[in-house]
Amino acid sequence: xxxxxxxxxxxxxxxxxxxxxxxxxxxxxxxxxxxxxxxxxxxxxxxxxxxxxxxxxxxxxxxxxxxxxxxxxxxxxxxxxxxxxxxxxxxxxxxxxxxxxxxxxxxxxxxxx
Amino acid sequence: xxxxxxxxxxxxxxxxxxxxxxxxxxxxxxxxxxxxxxxxxxxxxxxxxxxxxxxxxxxxxxxxxxxxxxxxxxxxxxxxxxxxxxxxxxxxxxxxxxxxxxxxxxxxxxx
Numbered sequence: 001x002x003x004x005x006x007x008x009x010x011x012x013x014x015x016x017x018x019x020x021x022x023x024x025x026x027x028x029x030x031x032x033x034x035x036x037x038x039x040x041x042x043x044x045x046x047x048x049x050x051x052x053x054x055x056x057x058x059x060x061x062x063x064x065x066x067x068x069x070x071x072x073x074x075x076x077x078x079x080x081x082x083x084x085x086x087x088x089x090x091x092x093x094x095x096x097x098x099x100x101x102x103x104x105x106x107x108x109x110x111x112x113x
Numbered sequence: 114x115x116x117x118x119x120x121x122x123x124x125x126x127x128x129x130x131x132x133x134x135x136x137x138x139x140x141x142x143x144x145x146x147x148x149x150x151x152x153x154x155x156x157x158x159x160x161x162x163x164x165x166x167x168x169x170x171x172x173x174x175x176x177x178x179x180x181x182x183x184x185x186x187x188x189x190x191x192x193x194x195x196x197x198x199x200x201x202x203x204x205x206x207x208x209x210x211x212x213x214x215x216x217x218x219x220x221x222x223x224x
Contacts, residue, residue: 031210042203043156045212088155097210099144099163100171105155 002027002093006104013079013111021107023072023089030067031092036085079111115140117216119204125222134189134219136204144207145187149200194223
């Protein structure tokens, strides 16, 4: 059974500092997705990582994928309050894009002044 | 506007009363999925579909049915709902294995 583990589950960030959150998974998939969810809202796609070594950046967020280590990281640069949210990673279970996905439990991020 | 719509958004029902949650997308996506979200458990995939008439089970399919007769619609059917199906449900669609677009969610309470 595929396991997707996100760490830490809760993270309090200080504005202006850099942080990294982690997504480990137990299969050999090379497709991984990051989503953001604000309280009481739906999920919004952040990044789609489709190969080993893939790196995507948008604003203060940068995601990378290391399929050999079965690890994806989401790096936050100079955290701001607007980045407070829960971040989910999802792994393509069978690795070939057939829409079978497994999600982690999420990283809840709170950015404080 | 490109979107995924779900109806109803909120539903309170009783055990055993059949219900259907509709999902529709206007982006001509082949892929559609249903998820449930429960506190502390993240999202779990219930069923997914790669195209019309092609559906398969996800992590937690027990107690649910789906159908994909048209490309744009992917209804979730609970034939005999039970209290353990009380949850927040999301429908999502995507083009191939690309970005997934989520609907607004349906909060279901089964008494």
